[in-house]
Structures are given as structure tokens and as C-alpha cells.
Amino acid sequence: MFRHGSGAATLHAANYALALNDGEFGDRSTARTPAAGCFLALTEYLPGGDLQPGRGLYAAHRLGLPLDPAALSPRALAHPRPNQAGLQQFATLGGRPFCLYVVTAGDRTHRRRAALHADQVLATLRVEARHP
Numbered sequence: 001m002f003r004h005g006s007g008a009a010t011l012h013a014a015n016y017a018l019a020l021n022d023g024e025f026g027d028r029s030t031a032r033t034p035a036a037g038c039f040l041a042l043t044e045y046l047p048g049g050d051l052q053p054g055r056g057l058y059a060a061h062r063l064g065l066p067l068d069p070a071a072l073s074p075r076a077l078a079h080p081r082p083n084q085a086g087l088q089q090f091a092t093l094g095g096r097p098f099c100l101y102v103v104t105a106g107d108r109t110h111r112r113r114a115a116l117h118a119d120q121v122l123a124t125l126r127v128e129a130r131h132p
Contacts, residue, residue: 008044033105038114053092060091067115093127
């Protein structure tokens with residue numbers, strides 16, 4: 001977990017070694033995703049303006065688990081790379097807006113296993129309300 005400057009919290013997890021000093025969506029880490037690799041980022045956004053917890057893009061109050069391996073697509077990648085697929089979900093957890101970003105590498109069998117790995121990690125996650 002980390003935060004850049006006065007930004008909100010970001011969690012990175014992977015089944016391979018993560019790059020240090022990476023961005024919120026793990027550009028450096030996902031550039032080195034091995035075959036059968038799985039990377040996930042859960043990035044919090046700070047409310048304000050049109051971004052309101054529980055509304056619009058953040059209307060869901062839980063992540064859509066288990067992840068659907070068929071939803072993994074090269075079009076969902078922040079930085080498209082050969083042999084990679086990803087997905088994004090937006091939700092309000094503990095009254096806080098988040099984006100889940102998952103990147104996998106490999107064929108459909110590897111993607112299915114990667115989605116299971118991500119599900120296992122996300123099942124352990126507990127997000128509490130932010131206290132002033």
C-alpha cells in the first residue's frame with residue numbers, strides 16, 4: 001500500500017515481484033508481468049466535484065466477485081501490451097470511491113487462474129470508512 005503526495009491510498013498485489021516506486025495503475029509492474037502473471041491495483045479517489053461516493057460510476061457498493069475471466073480484455077488495459085488482458089471495476093467501499101484494475105498475461109487458461117488468484121486476494125480485503 002502507498003500514497004503519492006496528498007493523494008489517496010493504493011494497494012498493489014501480484015503473484016510476481018512488484019516494481020518499486022510505481023504509479024497507481026502499476027505501469028512498471030505490468031510491463032514485466034510474466035506468463036500466467038496477475039497484477040491488481042485498488043486505487044482510492046478523493047471525492048469532490050462530480051466524483052461522489054455511491055453515485056454514477058461509483059454507484060456499486062461492492063466489487064463484482066468472483067471476477068469473470070471472460071471480462072478480461074486487451075481493450076481494458078491502461079497500457080496495451082502483447083499477450084495481456086485486463087479489467088476495471090468501480091465501486092464505493094466503506095463510503096470511499098475506488099477503482100479495481102486487474103492485469104493478466106497468457107492464454108485463457110492462464111487468465112482463468114489469474115482471476116482466481118485475484119479473487120483470493122480481494123476476498124481478504126476489508127475497507128473501513130475514512131475517519132476525519
